Amino acid sequence: MRKQNKPLTILMADDDDEDYMLTVEAFQEARISNPVYRVKDGEELMEYLLLEGKYSSREEAPLPSLILLDLNMPRKDGREALQEILAHVDLRRIPVVVMTTSDAKEDISRCYEIGANSYIVKPITYEGLVKAMRLLGQYWLEMVELP
Structure with a gap:
């Protein structure tokens, strides 16, 4: 198990309040x-990552060790945000896990083509969500060595 000085930060980009609350509870x-930490759309995600707009310092907007990204958000969707993250030299090393309700083969293929590290279809039940978050946490936050 990983020994670390401070806990790794997770940034969740999701416009659905209930999905956010359930994920945190899970x-x-x-x-x-x-x-x-949470942002509600792709525009806000990029502002957070690039310290723009209301995000002016890493103290209030710590650089995440992992991004959980919903696809269907207002203003800028997750696909566009994923492309921008991976095009930015200082951000592309952050693992991005797409976590969305879409199980469409086109979405899955497209996200992996763009460069997503993982793709999770949001479980239907709360028990399924807890199991998914436990496994996600074990893999990304305990087993994998992150930059």
């Missing part, structure tokens, strides 16, 4: 205590 139930 992390807690899965005993994942990493801080989870």
